[in-house]
Amino acid sequence: MIAAVVPAAGSSVRMGRPKLLVELNGQSLIGRVVSALRLGGVGHVVVVAPPADAAHGPEIAAQARSAGALVIVPGTRPAEMRDSIELGLEWLAKHDSPRSVVLTPGDYPGITPAIVAQLLEYAARFPDRVVLPSYNGRRGHPIVLPWRIAVEVHSLPAGTGINALVARHPDDLAELALSDHAVVTDLDTPEDLKRWKERQERLRVQVRFFALAKDRAGRSEIELELAGGSKVADVRAVLAERFPALGPLLATVLIAVNEEYAGEDALISPGSRLAVIPPVSGGAGDFSRVGLCLARQKGAFRR
Amino acid sequence: MIEITGSPIDYAAVTERVRSPRAGAVCTFLGTVREFTGDQRTVALAYEAYAEMALKKMAELEEQARRRWPIIELALVHRVGDLELGEVSVVVAVSCPHRQESFEACRWLIDTLKEVVPIWKKEIWEGGREEWVHPGLHPI
Numbered sequence: 001m002i003a004a005v006v007p008a009a010g011s012s013v014r015m016g017r018p019k020l021l022v023e024l025n026g027q028s029l030i031g032r033v034v035s036a037l038r039l040g041g042v043g044h045v046v047v048v049a050p051p052a053d054a055a056h057g058p059e060i061a062a063q064a065r066s067a068g069a070l071v072i073v074p075g076t077r078p079a080e081m082r083d084s085i086e087l088g089l090e091w092l093a094k095h096d097s098p099r100s101v102v103l104t105p106g107d108y109p110g111i112t113p114a115i116v117a118q119l120l121e122y123a124a125r126f127p128d129r130v131v132l133p134s135y136n137g138r139r140g141h142p143i144v145l146p147w148r149i150a151v152e153v154h155s156l157p158a159g160t161g162i163n164a165l166v167a168r169h170p171d172d173l174a175e176l177a178l179s180d181h182a183v184v185t186d187l188d189t190p191e192d193l194k195r196w197k198e199r200q201e202r203l204r205v206q207v208r209f210f211a212l213a214k215d216r217a218g219r220s221e222i223e224l225e226l227a228g229g230s231k232v233a234d235v236r237a238v239l240a241e242r243f244p245a246l247g248p249l250l251a252t253v254l255i256a257v258n259e260e261y262a263g264e265d266a267l268i269s270p271g272s273r274l275a276v277i278p279p280v281s282g283g284a285g286d287f288s289r290v291g292l293c294l295a296r297q298k299g300a301f302r303r
Numbered sequence: 304m305i306e307i308t309g310s311p312i313d314y315a316a317v318t319e320r321v322r323s324p325r326a327g328a329v330c331t332f333l334g335t336v337r338e339f340t341g342d343q344r345t346v347a348l349a350y351e352a353y354a355e356m357a358l359k360k361m362a363e364l365e366e367q368a369r370r371r372w373p374i375i376e377l378a379l380v381h382r383v384g385d386l387e388l389g390e391v392s393v394v395v396a397v398s399c400p401h402r403q404e405s406f407e408a409c410r411w412l413i414d415t416l417k418e419v420v421p422i423w424k425k426e427i428w429e430g431g432r433e434e435w436v437h438p439g440l441h442p443i
Binding site: 214 | 351353355356359417418419420421422423425435437438
């Protein structure tokens with residue numbers, strides 16, 4: 001079994017408000033992290049919450065619980081993150097010591113079930129190693145520790161943290177390089193939060209041009225930044241503005257999203273591969289048959 | 304067999320690939336570069352493909368055709384790049400137990416391929432004028 005410990009007892013000094021309760025897409029930050037761990041394949045998710053008499057302590061505990069976590073409420077606020085982790089590990093030791101433990105702070109907003117699942121898969125291949133995700137060479141979270149290494153936390157000298165534990169085992173590390181900045185992105189300050197929200201709201205997509213559209217646009221591809229929630233029709237509007245030379249041609253083309261013809265109201269998601277498809281050489285010119293295919297496939301574009 | 308290639312297509316070899324002792328009929332269609340369209344004279348053709356999507360669409364055509372006809376083997380091969388007069392731009396080869404189904408499947412495959420697979424052709428007319436062929440699009 002794989003368990004996780006999420007230290008969530010901090011007082012969010014730099015954020016100026018309880019950051020784990022910040023709502024992102026309708027879910028509290030702590031709830032998002034717990035859900036990602038659970039959906040990614042972690043069995044027990046142990047959240048170490050602030051004490052019951054701390055401001056917002058009970059709310060953080062409630063949010064974690066409703067997302068499926070087991071919540072430990074300490075009598076007094078743990079001094080360091082490492083102390084919270086020790087409390088979580090003690091709880092796990094008393095119940096059933098897991099094979100591995102996932103550690104992640106509660107303030108990583110971009111951690112997804114997919115990231116967690118990838119890390120667990122990697123940890124299954126290297127069960128005796130410390131699995132660390134990295135992005136552009138920077139190490140991040142969540143980390144996966146074999147139980148035998150996790151329990152060494154108790155013997156760390158005072159004033160040292162999990163980094164010291166990792167540093168003790170330089171030969172037991174398995175680093176997993178990921179292309180998602182989420183593993184190195186935490187939220188400490190209001191500026192962090194603002195930057196993260198902005199990043200979420202922008203959609204970056206690649207658009208390729210073919211045949212006459214390529215000649216008119218004067219290039220074979222472009223990267224576009226779109227507003228969140230953009231649809232195929234919005235892409236057309238952006239292209240018309242950026243490439244006046246495409247002009248009336250735009251009204252005759254189809255837009256493909258991820259190698260499929262897409263309807264005008266299909267939503268664009270980040271990283272989508274778009275293409276401008278002028279009428280193909282043997283067609284009737286009205287894409288009548290494509291239209292039929294499209295009607296059948298329409299559901300596929302609505303995610 | 305589904306392929307987009309920049310080299311001349313060996314249509315005899317493609318036909319050979321779909322032959323089978325279980326087949327009673329093999330139908331091969333060749334699309335070739337025609338010199339005259341009306342009274343306009345072509346000196347060469349250039350084909351361009353959105354290869355990732357074209358291969359995906361061609362695979363879908365194969366799947367749909369196999370559902371409609373008792374196809375034994377099937378090959379769709381499209382050429383891209385610059386082609387001279389008379390060269391083969393596309394090959395559809397189908398083997399079936401009987402001739403009627405092989406004719407029908409072959410015809411449906413080439414007709415549908417030309418409508419839905421994102422591959423475009425550019426005419427290079429006598430005199431050097433170049434023109435993308437986009438049916439339904441008036442000269443603009």
